[in-house]
Amino acid sequence: MHHLITFLSHSSDETEALTFSLALLVCWNIERMAGLAVNYTKLKHAFLNAQFILTGLIPQFVTGYFFVKAIRWTTMHNFGILHHLPYVQHPVILFLMSFVFLDLGEYIYHVIMHKVDRLWMFHAVHHCDHIVDVSTTLREHPCENLIRNLFTIIWIFFSGALFWTVFLRQLIQIFSNLLAHMNYRLPEKLDSIIGLVFITPNLHQVHHHYQRPNTDSNYGDVLSIWDRLFGTFNRVPYKDIVFGVDTYMDQQANSKYLSLLKLPFGKIHKRKLPVQLTENEIN
Numbered sequence: 001m002h003h004l005i006t007f008l009s010h011s012s013d014e015t016e017a018l019t020f021s022l023a024l025l026v027c028w029n030i031e032r033m034a035g036l037a038v039n040y041t042k043l044k045h046a047f048l049n050a051q052f053i054l055t056g057l058i059p060q061f062v063t064g065y066f067f068v069k070a071i072r073w074t075t076m077h078n079f080g081i082l083h084h085l086p087y088v089q090h091p092v093i094l095f096l097m098s099f100v101f102l103d104l105g106e107y108i109y110h111v112i113m114h115k116v117d118r119l120w121m122f123h124a125v126h127h128c129d130h131i132v133d134v135s136t137t138l139r140e141h142p143c144e145n146l147i148r149n150l151f152t153i154i155w156i157f158f159s160g161a162l163f164w165t166v167f168l169r170q171l172i173q174i175f176s177n178l179l180a181h182m183n184y185r186l187p188e189k190l191d192s193i194i195g196l197v198f199i200t201p202n203l204h205q206v207h208h209h210y211q212r213p214n215t216d217s218n219y220g221d222v223l224s225i226w227d228r229l230f231g232t233f234n235r236v237p238y239k240d241i242v243f244g245v246d247t248y249m250d251q252q253a254n255s256k257y258l259s260l261l262k263l264p265f266g267k268i269h270k271r272k273l274p275v276q277l278t279e280n281e282i283n
């Protein structure tokens, strides 16, 4: 354990990038071998989404510096909630507590991105993919990348999480996010067990449904417990799921990199009300 902590405390961005590439490769091949890549040009779709890696590098680079600074400062000054909780001296308990706390941060961040109209438009770039597979994980507007990283820095700052716990969590998060976006479904029985605690592909596919209230459910990042706790947990049969966003259904525009980069800066398209709750029913 001590060696692991030492290793993780000295690991760098390159280790994270390497893990991401390897995980992506593994998930990509599982999808390919499962023969699930049907009805679309998988390569073309992946190429479009992969372009977001390039634009994502800039915010990644800028915020990376502050990310490390924030963790160093909180560690040096024993600042943050985690430093004041009982029993966190043991590394395993410290890691679990940090993990849960950081995962809650991801949940809150995700809800905010859905509820604030302008922020939603940045997040909609991820959602307007009409096919959800591992490459969708890459599809994030660079400004969302920046907003996400800034939010994470603030959250980490107040949590007081140590570098090695944040780093280990990031690695788990990479795998979890790629798995959640896989063009694959777990058998329903197995999903009902894993989904008690974790976000599965079956659950995240509901989040990618084109209409509310399904889009506004299953916000969880790695853990599904927050959705259960805050009443946003939802299950929908696969046959009823259609990927995309009701206000951005133009597949042509959603397949053009430049249009996607410009999308959040346009006129705000008010999202349609949840299907069960039409305007007539409210008035």
Ligand SMILES: [Zn+2]
Binding pocket: 110, 114, 123, 127, 207
């Ligand atoms: Zn979302």
Ligand SMILES: [Zn+2]
Binding pocket: 126, 136, 181, 204, 208
């Ligand atoms: Zn997603």
